[in-house]
Amino acid sequence: MSTLNREEKSALKMVLPYVILTVLLFVFLLGSNLFNSFTDKNGNWTLQNYIDNFTDPVVGRTLLNTIVWVVGSVSGQLLLGLFVALLLNESTKGQIIFRSIILILPWAVLDIVAGVMWKWMYNDMYGVLNDVLVKMHIIRDYIPWLATENMAMLSVIIANIWKGFCLSGMFFLAGLQTIPIDLYEAAEIDGANSFKRFWTITVPQLKPVIMTTLMLTTIWTINYFPLIYTMTGGGPGYGTETIVTYIYKLGFKFMEFNRSASLSNVLFVIIFFIAFLFLRSIAKEEAR
Amino acid sequence: MRRSSLLVLLMLVVLAIAGVSQTINIWIGGQVAELDETWDMIIGKFEKETGQKVEVQLFGFDIYYDKLLTALQAGQGPDLAFADLGGWVPTFAEKGWLEPMGALLDSWDGVEQIWPNLWPTVIYNGERYGLPWYTDCRLLLYNQTMFDSAGLDRNDPPETWEELVYQATKLTDASKRVYGYGVSGTKTEHTSLAFIIFLYGAGGQLLTDDYSAAAFNTPEGLRALKFYTDLALTYGVSPNAVTYNEDDYRNMMAQNRVAMAIGGPWSFPLIETANPAIVNNYTVSLHPYGSTPASVLGGWALVIPSVSKNKENAWELAKYLTSFETWMTWIEAKGGPMPTRKDVCYAAPVLQDSKWQVIFETFPFAVSRPPIPQYPQVSEQIQIMIQNVLLGNATPEEAIKTAEANVNAILAK
Numbered sequence: 001m002s003t004l005n006r007e008e009k010s011a012l013k014m015v016l017p018y019v020i021l022t023v024l025l026f027v028f029l030l031g032s033n034l035f036n037s038f039t040d041k042n043g044n045w046t047l048q049n050y051i052d053n054f055t056d057p058v059v060g061r062t063l064l065n066t067i068v069w070v071v072g073s074v075s076g077q078l079l080l081g082l083f084v085a086l087l088l089n090e091s092t093k094g095q096i097i098f099r100s101i102i103l104i105l106p107w108a109v110l111d112i113v114a115g116v117m118w119k120w121m122y123n124d125m126y127g128v129l130n131d132v133l134v135k136m137h138i139i140r141d142y143i144p145w146l147a148t149e150n151m152a153m154l155s156v157i158i159a160n161i162w163k164g165f166c167l168s169g170m171f172f173l174a175g176l177q178t179i180p181i182d183l184y185e186a187a188e189i190d191g192a193n194s195f196k197r198f199w200t201i202t203v204p205q206l207k208p209v210i211m212t213t214l215m216l217t218t219i220w221t222i223n224y225f226p227l228i229y230t231m232t233g234g235g236p237g238y239g240t241e242t243i244v245t246y247i248y249k250l251g252f253k254f255m256e257f258n259r260s261a262s263l264s265n266v267l268f269v270i271i272f273f274i275a276f277l278f279l280r281s282i283a284k285e286e287a288r
Numbered sequence: 289m290r291r292s293s294l295l296v297l298l299m300l301v302v303l304a305i306a307g308v309s310q311t312i313n314i315w316i317g318g319q320v321a322e323l324d325e326t327w328d329m330i331i332g333k334f335e336k337e338t339g340q341k342v343e344v345q346l347f348g349f350d351i352y353y354d355k356l357l358t359a360l361q362a363g364q365g366p367d368l369a370f371a372d373l374g375g376w377v378p379t380f381a382e383k384g385w386l387e388p389m390g391a392l393l394d395s396w397d398g399v400e401q402i403w404p405n406l407w408p409t410v411i412y413n414g415e416r417y418g419l420p421w422y423t424d425c426r427l428l429l430y431n432q433t434m435f436d437s438a439g440l441d442r443n444d445p446p447e448t449w450e451e452l453v454y455q456a457t458k459l460t461d462a463s464k465r466v467y468g469y470g471v472s473g474t475k476t477e478h479t480s481l482a483f484i485i486f487l488y489g490a491g492g493q494l495l496t497d498d499y500s501a502a503a504f505n506t507p508e509g510l511r512a513l514k515f516y517t518d519l520a521l522t523y524g525v526s527p528n529a530v531t532y533n534e535d536d537y538r539n540m541m542a543q544n545r546v547a548m549a550i551g552g553p554w555s556f557p558l559i560e561t562a563n564p565a566i567v568n569n570y571t572v573s574l575h576p577y578g579s580t581p582a583s584v585l586g587g588w589a590l591v592i593p594s595v596s597k598n599k600e601n602a603w604e605l606a607k608y609l610t611s612f613e614t615w616m617t618w619i620e621a622k623g624g625p626m627p628t629r630k631d632v633c634y635a636a637p638v639l640q641d642s643k644w645q646v647i648f649e650t651f652p653f654a655v656s657r658p659p660i661p662q663y664p665q666v667s668e669q670i671q672i673m674i675q676n677v678l679l680g681n682a683t684p685e686e687a688i689k690t691a692e693a694n695v696n697a698i699l700a701k
Contacts, residue, residue: 124528125465125540142465144528148679235475236530237675252354254665255379257361 037262049262058238058246059263066242068153069160069228070221076161077217078210081168086202088169089176099173107166115230118159122146122231149239152232156240160227164220168213175209176202208285215278219271243267311341312601313366317352317588326621333617334608340601360385365593367602371418373409373587373656374477375663380591381412382661387592390416392603398610401629409656410589419606420628423587425647425654426485427572429551429559431541434459434466438547445548445573449489449515452548452576456525459547465527470537470549471520473529473678480657480667482534482550483674484584486512488655489577494670499660501699505692511578514684517677530678542566550575552586553626553647572643574650585654587628626651662698669694 004012040046053059088098106114121129122145130142145155179202187197203210225244228234234241234249241249243263251260316327324346331342345366347355353372359365360380371377380386393399393416402420410418432442438459446452456468472478484494492508495501503509520529527537527546537549542562551559551572560567574581590606592599608614612635615627619636626633626647633639633648657663673691676682682690 124531125545144531147528147531233475235671235675236473237475237672237679237681252357253668255357255383255661 033261033265036258037265039258041258049259050266052259053263053266058241059243061238062241062243062246065153065238065240066222066244069157069240069242070218072153072157073160073164073221073224074214074217076157077164077168077221078214080161080165081170081213082172082210084165084169085172085176086198088173099170103166103169103173105166106163109163111163111226112230114159114163115227118155118162118227119146119231122155146232147236149237152236152239156228156231159231160221160224163227164217168217171209171213172206175206179205208282211278211282211285215275215282218274218278222267222271222274310598311343312368312598312605313343313345314602314605315345315347315352315356315366315369317347317349317356317370317372326618329621330609330614330618333614334605337608338601338604340604342605360593360595363595365595367592367596367598368605369591369593370421370588371591373406373420373423373585373589375409375657375659375661377410377418377589377591378412378659379661379663381415381417385593385595386417387594387596387599388415388417389419389592393419396607398607398612398629401612401631403628403630403651405585405652405654405656406587406628409585409587409659410591411659418589418591419610420587420589421610422625423585423628423651424552424554424626425583425585425651426481426550426552426575427583427647427650428548428575429538429541429555429570429572430548431544431546431566431570433566433569434544434547446576447574449576449578453519453523453525456519456548457523460525462524465545467527467540467546468525468548469519470532470534470540470546471516471526471529471678472533472537472550473520473674474531474533475668475671475675476533477667478533478535478550479674480670481584481586483512483516483670484655484657485550485575485582486516486578488582488584489575489580490515491579495658495666495695495699499658499699502666502692502695505688508579510684510688513673513677513688515578517674517684520678530675538562541570553624553644556624556643572646574646574653581650581653583650583654585651585656587626660699662701665698666695669698 037049038045038047040048084102088095088102109117121127124130124142124144124147127142127145129145130139133139134142144151146152183201183205184197187201192200222242223244225248228240228242228245229248232240234245244267247260247264247267250256250263314331327344327346331344334340335342352370353376356365356369356371360383365385371380377386389410403423406420406423407416410416410420428445430445435442435445435455438455440455440458446455452469459468460466472482487494487504487509490508490512492506492512493503496503504512517529520526527540532540534550537546538551538555538559539562540546541549542559555572559570575583590609592602592606596602610629612629612631615629615632616636619627619632619638623638626639626644627636633644638644639648658666660666669691672694673687676687676690677684681687
């Protein structure tokens with residue numbers, strides 16, 4: 001406290017009530033979730049909710065689906081984001097317009113709107129995607145995009161890549177612009193071709209940004225709910241049921257609030273662990 | 289001076305809050321927002337007659353369940369609310385969220401006018417917890433223009449499953465993406481409802497009479513499951529079933545793409561909005577059946593949450609809304625939905641139209657979904673069973689056996 005100056009002290013006093021309120025709310029919600037997860041419907045202490053999580057075959061399936069969903073979405077978003085960022089980094093004229101149109105637009109579209117829009121684009125009676133593909137002679141017959149488990153998963157991943165690549169692109173673009181141009185100039189004089197310049201300058205320089213983006217998008221994608229829910233509702237079968245859609249279903253559809261709480265705590269631990277691994281490797285990187 | 293004006297302000301605020309708590313809050317779900325004006329008119333009349341203030345909130349169906357559930361779970365909520373007859377009332381009653389209504393209903397003279405097959409939907413542990421307000425039952429909705437162009441008689445829809453296959457095959461032209469019958473196969477309630485119609489139409493039953501175990505793994509149940517999925521798989525008369533349900537098919541029907549699907553009285557305004565030219569070129573009939581006529585009923589009941597501080601007035605409003613006069617005014621203004629009062633069904637001039645007569649004839653055949661708190665989970669197992677067959681993950685025999693085991697496990701908990 002003694003290190004704070006007067007202005008800082010009064011500022012602290014001003015924000016303190018809100019900080020306390022927010023923290024209390026956070027602690028209360030977390031606490032009540034923990035409490036719920038260890039009790040049964042009558043409020044008795046039990047571990048049954050957690051045991052159910054390990055015996056319920058659907059949970060295993062959703063875990064697997066979540067891994068596919070996250071790996072597919074994140075790798076797609078990062079690669080496409082990097083590609084677009086590299087392209088945008090080249091052009092200097094009209095960059096703001098390009099950035100706002102290409103990068104912000106999909107990201108700014110509301111989740112529900114994006115979900116409904118993709119659902120209609122994939123439609124196998126009227127869908128624009130099928131129509132365009134047929135007219136381009138790429139496919140001969142309409143593809144029922146959301147009608148089988150694997151196709152549905154692929155389709156929601158494609159939609160999610162579209163929805164999320166913008167954010168990675170923005171991060172990468174910001175990272176690219178911090179790389180000093182002299183590095184490239186020096187390399188060019190030394191005779192490095194453009195691929196080599198990318199590999200030996202851009203990638204290492206961008207690594208911290210890539211790691212942070214990878215961590216954030218991974219966590220966001222695990223927790224991302226609206227797109228799947230509006231497009232497939234977790235179906236067909238359990239084809240696109242991820243842990244979060246299942247948690248929602250357990251709580252709001254089946255009213256098994258205690259099990260829902262326990263599964264979300266399990267998810268919390270998983271995410272915590274992933275974040276921990278990332279942060280540790282980022283910290284190591286910085287220490288070097 | 290400043291202090292006294294502050295005091296006055298404070299008093300005003302307190303008065304305003306006290307005034308607000310005297311109003312009756314009613315939540316209406318499942319009704320599209322366009323009905324707002326009719327609600328204003330009906331409620332306005334009540335306010336004028338009784339001097340009570342009523343605050344109406346309308347919700348779309350998609351969000352209403354979550355909204356109501358969250359409020360009730362948090363110990364809040366309106367004084368009077370709509371609850372879906374598909375199992376909401378017993379589910380909420382089990383949690384202790386609803387006020388028992390038996391004594392109130394006994395003191396009311398309208399009880400015998402309510403269609404008798406509606407009461408099981410609002411009973412939990414022998415006590416009534418809701419007053420059914422409007423209802424409907426599922427029928428076969430079909431496009432008569434498409435019947436004409438396929439060379440079928442527009443006034444002779446299929447009555448049996450054999451006729452259904454025959455006519456649907458004639459109506460289907462898969463190369464033009466035109467189909468005879470829409471099989472609902474999405475992971476939504478529509479799929480369970482459709483299966484229930486086929487199951488009871490084959491003479492089967494979903495659960496035992498005391499709702500303690502599954503009763504659909506019988507030769508009748510298997511026949512229903514096979515026939516229902518065969519419509520899509522073997523006969524190929526349906527668009528890709530796992531991606532669509534009756535709501536989608538209704539829209540396709542408006543565009544002459546699907547000739548028959550399950551629908552009901554609520555479909556009339558919706559299909560006419562989708563294509564105004566379809567008026568007089570679509571109608572309803574009893575859904576084709578295997579051995580016995582069958583239908584599922586649905587609808588909404590008025591319930592009083594136990595947290596309400598204004599229960600007496602809420603009950604007055606419920607009685608007013610369910611009175612003969614209010615319903616007659618409503619029907620005159622909107623033409624639907626189907627009232628839960630028999631006297632209104634028979635008296636309202638608008639309801640004497642032939643489509644409505646089909647509905648009133650079918651209604652006594654309509655069964656309700658099991659009014660038990662576990663129904664949503666049972667329903668999901670039915671949806672999974674149908675999807676597994678449609679996706680080729682399991683044979684009908686395997687799927688029905690798995691579903692039976694899962695439903696029994698759910699009910700045993």
